[in-house]
Amino acid sequence: MPSEPLYPSYLPTRPDGYMPTLDVPEFEADEPGRRADPLKPAIFKAGAKITNITPRVGAEITGVQLSQLSPAGLDEALKKYVDETITNIEAQRDQDFADVGFEKQREIVKYYGPLHKHPTMGYPAGTGPEFHVVYADETAGNLRTLLGPHTTYDLWHVDQTFTPNVPSTTFFWVLEIPESGGGDTAFTSLTAAYEALSPTFRQLLGGLSLHHTSASVGEVARVGMERALKEAVNTTHPLVIKHPVTGKPSLFVNPTIARKIEGLLPEESDNLLKFLHEHIKSLDFSCRVRWEKGTVVIWDQRTAAHSAVPDFADGERRHMVRMIPYGSKPQPAFPEQFNASKGKIDG
Ligand SMILES: [Fe+2]
Numbered sequence: 001m002p003s004e005p006l007y008p009s010y011l012p013t014r015p016d017g018y019m020p021t022l023d024v025p026e027f028e029a030d031e032p033g034r035r036a037d038p039l040k041p042a043i044f045k046a047g048a049k050i051t052n053i054t055p056r057v058g059a060e061i062t063g064v065q066l067s068q069l070s071p072a073g074l075d076e077a078l079k080k081y082v083d084e085t086i087t088n089i090e091a092q093r094d095q096d097f098a099d100v101g102f103e104k105q106r107e108i109v110k111y112y113g114p115l116h117k118h119p120t121m122g123y124p125a126g127t128g129p130e131f132h133v134v135y136a137d138e139t140a141g142n143l144r145t146l147l148g149p150h151t152t153y154d155l156w157h158v159d160q161t162f163t164p165n166v167p168s169t170t171f172f173w174v175l176e177i178p179e180s181g182g183g184d185t186a187f188t189s190l191t192a193a194y195e196a197l198s199p200t201f202r203q204l205l206g207g208l209s210l211h212h213t214s215a216s217v218g219e220v221a222r223v224g225m226e227r228a229l230k231e232a233v234n235t236t237h238p239l240v241i242k243h244p245v246t247g248k249p250s251l252f253v254n255p256t257i258a259r260k261i262e263g264l265l266p267e268e269s270d271n272l273l274k275f276l277h278e279h280i281k282s283l284d285f286s287c288r289v290r291w292e293k294g295t296v297v298i299w300d301q302r303t304a305a306h307s308a309v310p311d312f313a314d315g316e317r318r319h320m321v322r323m324i325p326y327g328s329k330p331q332p333a334f335p336e337q338f339n340a341s342k343g344k345i346d347g
Pocket of ligand 1: 157158159306
């Protein structure tokens with residue numbers, strides 16, 4: 001007899017079926033981090049306590065309720081970790097966020113930008129595809145079931161980067177943790193990954209751009225190759241981008257969504273990307289976040305890639321929700337170099 005979920009109203013449904021991936025036209029995005037007071041008075045006054053997960057990536061925060069932050073507090077909420085260090089992922093502990101209701105959750109995340117609508121993932125009944133439920137149990141299976149037999153299930157990526165504007169301050173929260181543990185989420189700093197490279201190699205990368213497509217590994221597994229390619233939404237982004245708030249460069253690679261470097265021959269592109277995809281996984285600048293009841297992870301997709309760690313026992317329930325706001329269109333970190341190189345490709 002299957003057990004009952006803790007949050008039945010958040011079970012994934014898709015009454016309208018799969019829809020084609022939305023191609024969101026370019027728009028001028030608000031970047032709330034630009035307004036933040038560098039001293040972060042609102043979150044510290046509210047009682048924030050911050051501990052680094054590692055010096056380079058990830059922070060744990062206690063003492064603040066996201067649901068009660070003022071607009072100034074929301075401006076400061078993520079900026080703290082992108083301008084003072086190269087850390088850009090925060091695990092907010094002991095949050096009431098999972099229990100504040102759909103409207104409040106939507107309102108808070110929407111503060112950071114218009115919400116992404118997922119074409120295929122289920123959402124709670126009565127809401128819409130801006131809620132993306134990640135659910136595993138004895139009937140639904142888990143990520144291993146979806147992807148079939150593999151030696152490992154690392155799937156490093158940045159979410160939904162195939163439109164001109166890309167995801168920014170993403171919220172991912174837990175409703176139910178697997179009984180025997182596991183199911184962490186891993187993050188890696190694309191800013192630190194860039195900083196680890198030699199000046200000569202950085203010079204080469206600064207001129208390149210990548211082709212991004214919605215026909216990603218995950219979507220192909222969900223809807224099949226034929227449909228994924230037929231409905232694909234595509235764009236290109238610079239391979240090294242400048243963060244819209246801090247101006248710091250990051251290595252904007254995305255192993256499941258961006259698999260071709262513009263202007264290179266296939267072997268050149270494949271081998272260069274193979275190196276970069278291995279490089280970003282380094283333990284030097286990645287971390288794992290362990291989920292606890294009440295944890296909400298917020299991260300900036302322009303500076304971090306992530307991977308699920310589907311190591312929990314078969315049949316156990318793991319229940320999560322993600323919401324993604326769109327931020328700015330990524331700009332090249334070194335425009336002069338980028339434009340000179342692009343000129344050569346465009347002829
Ligand atoms: Fe993801």
